[in-house]
Amino acid sequence: MSDIVLITGATSGFGRAAARRFAEAGWSLILTGRRAERLEDLEKELSDKVPVHTAVLDVRDAEAIKGVVAALPEGFRAVKALINNAGLALAPEPAQKADLDDWHTMIDTNITGLVNVTHALLPTLIETGAGASIVNLGSVAGQWPYPGSHVYGASKAFVQQFTYNLRCDLQGTGVRVTDIAPGMAETEFTLVRTGGDQAASDKLYGDTTPLEAEDIAELICYTVSLPAHVNINRLEVMPTRQAWSAFAVDRD
Numbered sequence: 001m002s003d004i005v006l007i008t009g010a011t012s013g014f015g016r017a018a019a020r021r022f023a024e025a026g027w028s029l030i031l032t033g034r035r036a037e038r039l040e041d042l043e044k045e046l047s048d049k050v051p052v053h054t055a056v057l058d059v060r061d062a063e064a065i066k067g068v069v070a071a072l073p074e075g076f077r078a079v080k081a082l083i084n085n086a087g088l089a090l091a092p093e094p095a096q097k098a099d100l101d102d103w104h105t106m107i108d109t110n111i112t113g114l115v116n117v118t119h120a121l122l123p124t125l126i127e128t129g130a131g132a133s134i135v136n137l138g139s140v141a142g143q144w145p146y147p148g149s150h151v152y153g154a155s156k157a158f159v160q161q162f163t164y165n166l167r168c169d170l171q172g173t174g175v176r177v178t179d180i181a182p183g184m185a186e187t188e189f190t191l192v193r194t195g196g197d198q199a200a201s202d203k204l205y206g207d208t209t210p211l212e213a214e215d216i217a218e219l220i221c222y223t224v225s226l227p228a229h230v231n232i233n234r235l236e237v238m239p240t241r242q243a244w245s246a247f248a249v250d251r252d
């Protein structure tokens with residue numbers, strides 16, 4: 001029987017690329033996200049290669065997650081890898097101009113959503129035991145501050161610390177936990193962040209070489225495919241053409 005991976009946010013970007021990468025590696029796929037049509041398209045694309053189960057799911061809805069886990073069909077129950085990828089940034093403006101609803105949406109998705117899914121899958125992953133994995137999508141924004149990152153960066157700092165704390169509690173169960181923290185990667189991320197501003201997205205990723213979704217998919221698949229005794233705690237990865245900036249100084 002093939003290994004089983006559950007991916008949140010499989011309808012775009014890293015999640016969709018990871019679905020394709022895991023299919024290449026022969027894993028059975030549980031693909032989730034809010035956009036049903038995209039899940040159907042992905043199922044059509046990949047189900048010739050590997051078994052695919054899809055579930056329309058908003059990670060903010062803890063009851064719905066429990067329902068999805070309880071209704072997993074035979075052959076998809078013994079999940080070996082959970083990829084907590086669903087997430088978003090909103091409100092690129094400074095904190096003092098940000099909408100409170102946008103802050104709540106980021107907290108509800110990136111923090112509450114991630115812990116909802118993790119809590120629902122922990123018993124299964126512990127039962128799977130040695131070689132099971134949780135990969136959480138953090139961000140360089142969880143480590144490094146920058147203007148306009150406010151709640152987004154803070155939510156990703158939570159992801160890092162939650163990852164480390166889970167590692168402590170899961171010691172002895174065989175379940176591995178990893179925070180993958182990418183820098184600039186071209187997906188629909190900036191389109192979402194700017195409320196659909198394609199020009200802003202094109203400008204950010206233009207005239208340089210950002211990470212591609214497939215780069216992160218490769219790292220996710222690599223992380224969970226390592227021998228069972230190896231746990232990557234955190235992987236911070238940037239495009240070669242991205243680096244840190246100097247401290248900002250307010251001058252007269």
Ligand SMILES: NC(=O)C1=CN([C@@H]2O[C@H](COP(=O)(O)OP(=O)(O)OC[C@H]3O[C@@H](n4cnc5c(N)ncnc54)[C@H](OP(=O)(O)O)[C@@H]3O)[C@@H](O)[C@H]2O)C=CC1
Nearest residue numbers: 009011012013014033034035058059086087185187188189
């Ligand atoms: N691109 C980048 O530069 C970086 C991104 N990241 C992180 O990587 C992760 C993936 O982002 P990326 O692929 O770039 O962005 P995309 O916008 O391309 O994909 C985001 C995915 O998250 C899903 N999602 C968003 N909200 C919810 C929700 N409430 N419930 C379920 N699914 C949801 C979306 O699916 P749907 O809308 O169908 O629900 C979509 O599949 C995020 O956690 C992001 O913060 C980290 C570092 C860098």
Ligand SMILES: O=CCS(=O)(=O)O
Nearest residue numbers: 139140141182183184
């Ligand atoms: O998490 C995404 C990368 S960045 O936009 O914060 O640099």
